[in-house]
Amino acid sequence: MAKTSVWSDNRFWQRSAAWITGFAAVLLIWLTFDTAGQISMGTDADLQNKVTKRVPGPTVINYKITYEMSTKRGHEVPVIGEKEKFFGRDDWSEEEAGALLHLGKLGSQTKNCMNCHTLLGNGAYYAPDLTKAWLDPAWQNDGTMQAMTGKSTKEEAMAEFLQHPSTYPTHARMMPDLGITAEEAKGLVAFLKHMSSIDTNGFPRNFGKIQGAVNGK
Amino acid sequence: MFEPFTDIVPSFFGWLNQGPLTLTIFLHTVIILPMIWIYKQEKARLEKES
Numbered sequence: 001m002a003k004t005s006v007w008s009d010n011r012f013w014q015r016s017a018a019w020i021t022g023f024a025a026v027l028l029i030w031l032t033f034d035t036a037g038q039i040s041m042g043t044d045a046d047l048q049n050k051v052t053k054r055v056p057g058p059t060v061i062n063y064k065i066t067y068e069m070s071t072k073r074g075h076e077v078p079v080i081g082e083k084e085k086f087f088g089r090d091d092w093s094e095e096e097a098g099a100l101l102h103l104g105k106l107g108s109q110t111k112n113c114m115n116c117h118t119l120l121g122n123g124a125y126y127a128p129d130l131t132k133a134w135l136d137p138a139w140q141n142d143g144t145m146q147a148m149t150g151k152s153t154k155e156e157a158m159a160e161f162l163q164h165p166s167t168y169p170t171h172a173r174m175m176p177d178l179g180i181t182a183e184e185a186k187g188l189v190a191f192l193k194h195m196s197s198i199d200t201n202g203f204p205r206n207f208g209k210i211q212g213a214v215n216g217k
Numbered sequence: 218m219f220e221p222f223t224d225i226v227p228s229f230f231g232w233l234n235q236g237p238l239t240l241t242i243f244l245h246t247v248i249i250l251p252m253i254w255i256y257k258q259e260k261a262r263l264e265k266e267s
Contacts, residue, residue: 004263034229
């Protein structure tokens with residue numbers, strides 16, 4: 001029997017490559033459908049029935065959102081709590097909330113927020129990560145931003161800051177005035193609030209603990 | 218070695234992401250083992266042809 005080396009045989013490598021490529025193709029198709037299912041947005045009914053979705057419906061802006069450490073999962077997770085007023089209302093309908101979010105999302109794209117900020121892992125790290133910006137302590141009732149902007153709620157302070165960022169110097173890297181209108185600002189804040197309710201498996205990591213990346217200064 | 222599965226949506230990929238051991242088992246199943254199998258097949262074929 002002649003000595004044969006399979007390792008130097010072309011057919012062996014061809015068959016191996018075909019096998020691995022074929023499996024990878026199947027895997028990618030599977031992954032696509034698996035992801036599509038997981039990132040599909042929930043509905044108002046889900047929120048009322050306390051059904052946990054990775055991406056809750058737009059009416060999540062009617063609720064208080066907190067970020068709590070889950071010992072089971074080993075990172076912080078968004079928790080949707082009781083009703084909370086958003087621009088004076090906690091009865092935004094699915095259509096109204098959806099339209100507001102849409103305006104905010106389009107606004108974030110037109111103003112190119114990702115040029116400096118990170119949204120859900122995409123974008124730059126020049127300016128603070130906006131993925132959980134709504135939950136940033138600086139915007140809370142005892143935070144600095146409400147006092148600086150002279151507003152009494154988180155959403156109003158955020159909207160005011162977005163419209164006149166140059167008036168409220170916050171960081172060494174100051175946000176430019178992008179000419180954001182009052183309505184656009186409202187949409188952007190809704191978009192930020194909704195985004196903070198998305199379960200991102202703990203991204204950004206150690207939110208609220210890193211000084212500089214998220215909480216300024 | 219095996220951590221409890223804690224992802225919000227149970228899925229194959231969530232399971233796959235839990236740690237290095239699951240990844241190793243997975244990659245061996247889809248790459249290494251088929252290559253051993255193909256290797257043996259090809260070797261048998263080459264020996265038969267020679």
